[in-house]
Amino acid sequence: MNSVNSLEIFNKHKEAKPSIVTIGTFDGIHEGHTSLLTNMINHKNNLIPIVISFNKSPKDIINKNNSKMIFELNEKKKIIQEIGIEKIIDIDFNQEIQELNCKDFIEILKYSLNMEVLILGEDTLLGKDRKGYQNGLIEILNSFGSKLIPIPNKKDIKSKISSSQIKKSISDGDIEKANLLLGRKFFIKGKVIEGAKIGASLGYPTANIQYNDDLVIPKDGVYKTETHVDGETYLSATSIGHNPTFNGSEKTIETFIIDFEEDIYNKDIKVSFLEFIRDQIKFNDVESLKKRMSDDINYIVIGKG
Template sequence: MKIYHHIDEFTPLKNAVVTIGTFDGVHQGHRQIISRIREIADKTGGETVLLTFFPHPRMILHPEDQDLKLITTIHERAELLEQLGIDHMIITPFSRDFSNQSAEAYIRDILVEHIGTKTIIIGYDHRFGKDRQGGLTELQQAAPQYGFEVIEIPEQDIDHVAVSSTRIREALLQANIEQANTFLGYPFFLTGKVIRGNQIGRQLGYPTANLLVEESYKLIPADGIFAATVEVQGQTFQGMAYIGHRPTINGMTRNIEVNIFDFNQDIYNQTLRMHLHNFVRHDVKFSSLEGLKEQLALDQKSVLTLLNG
């Protein structure tokens, strides 16, 4: 997959099969759209183009709203899209000027002149242009003039619940990892660098790798213990993940840690990816470190049962 960090870097294609959106999480609904554009590109001899935006439009249009966190960083999003076989990913820097384009200018200047769109596939709720005035109707009206076809993907349901990035974020923030993973179509993951902690886990017999997630906009799920798998040094291990403030030792900062089973190597400053599969329990304060140690032994049994059961 070729990645472009501005629309001006892109050379128009003869037969571009295009979709547009933020695609945060690259979830099951997104995958329906991607599957469709690949199918059409294969049939018509075209190339797939995914036009996305960064920063997220809400971060620019509503900077006072600090609550929005994203399921995937822009790098994670690119990785997932490449796995799904997208040919071209255009990351458009989102700004107020960009948002003030009319729907007509957006279609003419970006979709037609810059990309060479011959087919565009959009989700049922996609909006674009100034004040979000553009949508399916505007694309259909412009299609004959510019010679492209418009295909709408209807709302996708899983178990009669609409899939959306918003619903996935809500599930993660409520520690409903299993539901989030069902919507995503893969286990939610965190990527970061291993940093030094205060070695409390090691004292308890459960040494942990402390994960630094550098992107401040990355969503971190609710506090608790999770069944996890960990990718490190090209291998995958099972583990017990922890997110929280370590109340038993009156911790002041929020930590992301994982006790990697059957692993005893120095991985400081290395990149680690942690996939969360199941929620085990909420974070609680114990009266002593011994009480915490006893609970961690039970947690480890629960994690192993969940991962291997």
């Protein structure tokens, strides 16, 4: 996969062959993004498909929101590649980009990337003068000999699918809705690190995952999950929270992998979330906790707790 970082791409990189270009943040690569990128592939003909991906949402930067991402940048790139697009240009929405009007931005894309076609969601606006499908973008593109293909927004029952909508679903623990809107299972990746070994003392040894705090994390609770280790997938129960029964002070993500006994310390694993089971509970005694953990595992395996 060709991935070029920084704004310098627009000054230095020249694409010899005509291209079809799309622009966005693509956080989560949800169903709306997938629809856009699939349409891009379907319309490419002999054009080179290029994705220009902002590392952070321009809206969040303008509004000074410190919003968390759904997936890390390298995961976003992998998913785009799996859809079928090799060339990805990563750029920061810096001051130089923010000050460009739409015409200047299109001129850069035309003469650096040899852009013949721009494909965007129908409500996407470009430049500080915010030009889009319905207010001048087509005319600007035509003046450079390029054209626009607007793609209708992908919607759920009520509204347009958006990354912010998915982040809220994840934060609320509504994993099934988040997965539906993503078009794939929400997951967290991380290295297995040494923890307090509370789970092992209870008969349920857990993998304590070193997670990225810049990413959105599901609300505290116990989840039905799948854990992927060395190319194999196992059912698992994942707990997020502060271990209230033991008055824990640090937030942890710990997964108990069912029917698994290997030592995986320092290994990178992936945990895919399937269903929220219950909130974190401060139990009165250890035996009550162990009974509930057993019920959780039974529910995950056979659907009964």
